[in-house]
Amino acid sequence: MSVVYNKVALIGLGLIAGSISLAAKRAGSAGQITGTARSARTRSIARDLRLCDVIVDNSASAVRDADLVILCVPVGAMGKVMSEIKPHLKRGAVVTDVGSVKQEVIELVAPHLPEGVHFIPGHPLAGTEQSGPHSGFAELFENRWWLLTPLPDTDSHEVSRLRRFIRSLGANVEDMEPAHHDLVLAVTSHTPHLIAYTMVGVADHLTRVTESEIIKYSAAGFRDFTRIAASDPTMWRDVFLNNKEAVLDILGRFTEELFVLQRAIRMGDGEHLHDYFTRTRGIRRGIIEAGQDTAAPDFGRGPKPPERSQ
Amino acid sequence: MSVVYNKVALIGLGLIAGSISLAAKRAGSAGQITGTARSARTRSIARDLRLCDVIVDNSASAVRDADLVILCVPVGAMGKVMSEIKPHLKRGAVVTDVGSVKQEVIELVAPHLPEGVHFIPGHPLAGTEQSGPHSGFAELFENRWWLLTPLPDTDSHEVSRLRRFIRSLGANVEDMEPAHHDLVLAVTSHTPHLIAYTMVGVADHLTRVTESEIIKYSAAGFRDFTRIAASDPTMWRDVFLNNKEAVLDILGRFTEELFVLQRAIRMGDGEHLHDYFTRTRGIRRGIIEAGQDTAAPDFGRGPKPPERSQ
Numbered sequence: 366m367s368v369v370y371n372k373v374a375l376i377g378l379g380l381i382a383g384s385i386s387l388a389a390k391r392a393g394s395a396g397q398i399t400g401t402a403r404s405a406r407t408r409s410i411a412r413d414l415r416l417c418d419v420i421v422d423n424s425a426s427a428v429r430d431a432d433l434v435i436l437c438v439p440v441g442a443m444g445k446v447m448s449e450i451k452p453h454l455k456r457g458a459v460v461t462d463v464g465s466v467k468q469e470v471i472e473l474v475a476p477h478l479p480e481g482v483h484f485i486p487g488h489p490l491a492g493t494e495q496s497g498p499h500s501g502f503a504e505l506f507e508n509r510w511w512l513l514t515p516l517p518d519t520d521s522h523e524v525s526r527l528r529r530f531i532r533s534l535g536a537n538v539e540d541m542e543p544a545h546h547d548l549v550l551a552v553t554s555h556t557p558h559l560i561a562y563t564m565v566g567v568a569d570h571l572t573r574v575t576e577s578e579i580i581k582y583s584a585a586g587f588r589d590f591t592r593i594a595a596s597d598p599t600m601w602r603d604v605f606l607n608n609k610e611a612v613l614d615i616l617g618r619f620t621e622e623l624f625v626l627q628r629a630i631r632m633g634d635g636e637h638l639h640d641y642f643t644r645t646r647g648i649r650r651g652i653i654e655a656g657q658d659t660a661a662p663d664f665g666r667g668p669k670p671p672e673r674s675q
Numbered sequence: 676m677s678v679v680y681n682k683v684a685l686i687g688l689g690l691i692a693g694s695i696s697l698a699a700k701r702a703g704s705a706g707q708i709t710g711t712a713r714s715a716r717t718r719s720i721a722r723d724l725r726l727c728d729v730i731v732d733n734s735a736s737a738v739r740d741a742d743l744v745i746l747c748v749p750v751g752a753m754g755k756v757m758s759e760i761k762p763h764l765k766r767g768a769v770v771t772d773v774g775s776v777k778q779e780v781i782e783l784v785a786p787h788l789p790e791g792v793h794f795i796p797g798h799p800l801a802g803t804e805q806s807g808p809h810s811g812f813a814e815l816f817e818n819r820w821w822l823l824t825p826l827p828d829t830d831s832h833e834v835s836r837l838r839r840f841i842r843s844l845g846a847n848v849e850d851m852e853p854a855h856h857d858l859v860l861a862v863t864s865h866t867p868h869l870i871a872y873t874m875v876g877v878a879d880h881l882t883r884v885t886e887s888e889i890i891k892y893s894a895a896g897f898r899d900f901t902r903i904a905a906s907d908p909t910m911w912r913d914v915f916l917n918n919k920e921a922v923l924d925i926l927g928r929f930t931e932e933l934f935v936l937q938r939a940i941r942m943g944d945g946e947h948l949h950d951y952f953t954r955t956r957g958i959r960r961g962i963i964e965a966g967q968d969t970a971a972p973d974f975g976r977g978p979k980p981p982e983r984s985q
Contacts (some may be wrong), residue, residue: 490894546881552889553888556874557900563929576958584968589900592959602952605948617935619874623873628917630915631919645901649904655891
């Protein structure tokens with residue numbers, strides 16, 4: 366693989382930035398990678414891990430001479446970072462981001478764009494419940510989707526180049542309208558996260574069941590919620606504040622639907638419940654066929670079932 | 676390991692019964708295992724897999740001479756099965772079940788108990804999203820909890836013996852009050868399942884987002900919900916109909932809490948959201964420390980992060 370960008374700058378050094386750096390080094394698609402983070406402790410851990418070629422103390426020096434700048438900070442910090450780096454961006458540079466929300470990021474970033482700098486918003490659909498510079502790994506993006514929401518007037522040559530770089534990290538790239546992105550993610554990610562946080566919160570507040578009981582008996586379904594609800598609080602606060610309309614829309618539908626099932630339980634309408642639970646199985650089958658999850662029972666988490674011919 | 680029961684009868688041959696049979700054979704804790712299922716197809720698959728020593732066509736013959744009878748049918752079928760086997764139970768036999776609800780099972784089973792037969796209700800907290808006789812495996816119960824809710828007048832010698840048999844399958848045994856069991860499970864299992872079914876249903880009904888988009892981009896959180904929502908519809912219908920009070924109680928708390936978070940999003944109260952999301956992380960840590968889940972990011976589902984010293 367040949368070098369796609371001579372100099373790449375990573376602003377923010379969490380799970381995603383760390384994984385980008387390790388994946389790009391492995392692929393040889395970046396000449397030099399410079400990283401920075403606001404916290405001295407994060408920079409020091411990243412230095413110890415040799416996460417980037419160079420770690421600098423501020424974003425202004427990080428972006429100097431950079432051909433590609435990737436904003437890897439929570440959505441709420443994007444505007445501030447842009448105002449800091451704006452005077453230091455090279456003419457012809459590409460700026461992208463990894464935020465989970467796209468319309469609001471465009472509104473925060475676009476006003477700061479200097480003449481001759483290309484902004485191509487992006488969002489890798491990859492992550493784990495862990496955060497911080499030590500949690501990154503080169504394989505994070507393999508066979509995962511990375512959505513780009515380029516604006517209508519963006520140089521298509523630069524979009525192709527960014528796609529090439531992202532593919533070098535192992536991801537599949539697809540374009541989407543920013544508003545549609547925010548709706549799709551509200552369904553596949555944002556609302557499920559809010560619901561998981563809520564369910565874990567309910568368990569936490571319930572005094573008749575002890576925390577030790579919740580923890581011991583979590584394998585029955587609850588532990589998947591706790592994994593989701595262990596994700597980075599700052600990132601998720603910013604997601605909800607910045608994708609408000611779509612999340613509130615999906616939440617409204619969710620509550621409506623939940624009330625119908627709740628009523629079926631109260632009224633003893635077993636047929637309604639059975640039909641509903643049967644339909645939802647089909648979606649699961651689709652996800653496994655699309656290679657976005659494993660069919661191994663329980664994700665092959667614990668002891669594994671033996672191979673068996675049948 | 677020595678034989679704990681000479682003859683064990685399994686009524687129903689799904690994931691749990693299959694796993695019990697394979698685990699007991701491996702442990703040598705059952706002299707002979709006889710199984711039966713209502714469906715001829717299930718019996719035929721179980722025969723092909725050699726799931727039990729003997730497969731018979733009806734529950735009456737299955738329980739004849741059995742020292743231990745395990746009811747492995749959906750909760751709603753327990754009463755019917757009991758009325759069928761009642762005249763054929765051996766004096767001194769132990770009857771247990773694996774239903775996810777305990778108070779209602781006791782009400783369904785107890786009236787049918789002949790003199791001299793011991794009923795000890797139970798519930799293994801183990802399972803996968805797969806169902807049917809081919810989905811069982813001997814390791815399913817390893818390091819999982821198996822709750823017993825013995826009634827006050829039960830022969831304690833028989834309870835100890837059943838505990839010994841369950842431990843031979845690899846599980847940890849604990850006693851609990853039936854009503855408390857139903858509340859704990861409403862929190863750790865039943866309500867999370869209903870919520871997951873609902874979220875998958877919402878995605879399914881949303882016409883502005885295609886099913887193929889939902890499936891492709893599911894890795895962002897949604898796929899964990901689809902796994903839960905792929906569980907056996909009949910079993911889950913019966914759980915909700917038979918643990919109505921506790922589920923409706925927890926659902927009420929869930930909706931209340933969800934509305935508070937929803938309002939925080941609408942009002943832009945980032946501090947409230949951040950505090951909430953920070954508290955829920957602690958529960959996750961407890962589950963990992965208790966050995967009920969792996970700390971590997973993403974459950975080690977996809978490509979694995981390399982070992983790294985730090």
